[in-house]
Amino acid sequence: SLWSHLKMTCAIATCIYLQYGREDELLGKEPDDYTFALIGGDADRIGAYLNRSLRLPDLRGGSDIVKEATQAAAKYIASELGPDCVIFSAGGNFLAVAPAFMADDLIEKAKEEFERATEGELTITVCKVEGDGSRLKSAFGQMWRRLRSEVRKKKLVNPIELRPGLRAGLELCDVCGRRPWRHVDPMRIRPYDMAPRPERLCEACNKRRLRGLEVRARLHLKAESLEDLEDEDGYVALIKADGDSVGRVFDGSRLMEYGREVSPARLDFLSTYIHEVCERELRRVVEEDFGGEVIYAGGDDLLAIVKGRDAFECARAVHDTFVSTMREQMTRSLGVLIMKSHFPIYVGLLAVSQLLDNAKSLEVKNGIDFDIIYQIGITKEDVSYKARERLQKKKLTARPYKWEKFREFLSALSDLMGLTETQIYLIADIMTSDRPDKIHAAKCFVRSQIGRGLIGYEVEEKLLKAIDDGMLVDIVMARRRIT
Ligand SMILES: [Zn+2]
Incomplete structure (x- = not known):
C-alpha cells in the first residue's frame, strides 16, 4: 500500500537524517552509503510465562503484561527515532529499523523497558543485523532471516535461567510453585481435588492476578471466572491458532518463489493487515458470534475461550474467516482443547499448545488437532504427536486432521448423530478392544445391525468409512461434548 511505502520511506529518511546530524562531514552521501540496523526482539519462553496461570485473571493479567511490555519497548524506540521506524510490534515481538550507530544503545534500552514492565518475570532477547541502504532495499528479506537466526542463536547461548527450586518445607505459591506465598486470594478456593483452602500467591503472581482483575474492569469483560464461559455441562474450550508459515511470508521466502524480494x-x-484481521475479524467471530472471550489476538496469534459445545463451530469460523480474509494466500492451524471449567487453566493451556504443535507438524500445515480432557494429571506427552501416531496405526484416531479432512469429520459427526448411544459405544468398544481382528469385527457388527434393521443403509457407508479412516473413535469422543 502507498501508506506503508511512505511510512518506510520516512523511516529510512529519519535514519539518514540522524546519521547526517552526527557525521556532517559525510555531506552528500547517497542513501546506499549509510549503514542501517534491523533490530528484532523476541520474548523468551513466552508460552511458559502465559501458562503460569491457575485462573482466568492470571491469564488475562499475563497477556496484558506482555502487551504492555512489547509496547514499552516499541515506544522507547519510537521516542528516539519516530514511530515510522518501528515496523511491527505485537505479542512479545518487535522489529525496527535504526541508524547503525544507535543500534546497541537502542537494544539495551528496549530490553530494559520490556523487562521493567514485566518486572523481570519475562525476559526478551534483542539482536541486530546491519546493512547499507541498498541491502535494506534489495535484500531486506535476507536481512530479516539473518536477524531471526541471530535471535535464535543468542537464545541458545544464554539459556533462560529458571529461578532455583526452593528448599523443601517452605510453603510455595499455588500459581508458580516456585516462590513462597505472601498473599491469600479469599475469592478463590483451590481446585477440587485438593484439600479446600483459599489460594496462596507469591508477590509476583498476586500482582499478576490483580492486573487480571483490572483488565476485566477496563475492558468490561463479562466473565469473572472460567465458569462464566462454560456450557450447560460445565465445559469450556480453549482455541489456540496461528497463521501457517508466517515467517516465510514475511521474510520473503514465499515471494521469492515468485521471483520477487x-x-x-x-x-x-x-x-x-494480518494484525488487523486477527484483532478485528477474529475477535468479532469469537466474542459476538459465539459469546466467548479473546485472551489475545496479536500478530497472527489467537487464544480464545468459548463454550465447550461451540468448540468446533467456532474453530471452523475462525479458520474460514482468516483464510477468506487473507484471500486464501495464507492458511491457519488450530489446537482445540475441551475441559471442565473448574480445572486449573494451565492444564488446558499446556495441552492446547501441544495440540497446535501437532496440527503444525502436518506436512502442509493448515490442520487442526483437538482433545477433551477429563483429568488434570494430563501431560504434554499424553497428547503428543507420537502418541497420536501410535493411535493412528491402530485406527483409533485420525488426529491431527488436515483441514479438508476435518470438514469430513464434522459432516460424519453430524450424520452419525442419529445413531443411538448404545450402538456407537458398542462399535467403539470393539475398536478399542485387544482383539487382533477388531476392524473387521467392528464392520461385521455394523453389517449385522443393518441386517436387523437397526442401522439404516444410508448410515452404513459413512460408518464403515469412519472406521477405516480411524475417525470413529474421534466421533464417539466428540459427540458427547459437541452438539
Ligand atoms: Zn507465584
Missing part, C-alpha cells in the same frame, strides 16, 4: 514496505503492510 520482500520489501520493508511490503512487510509493514502485511504485518499491519
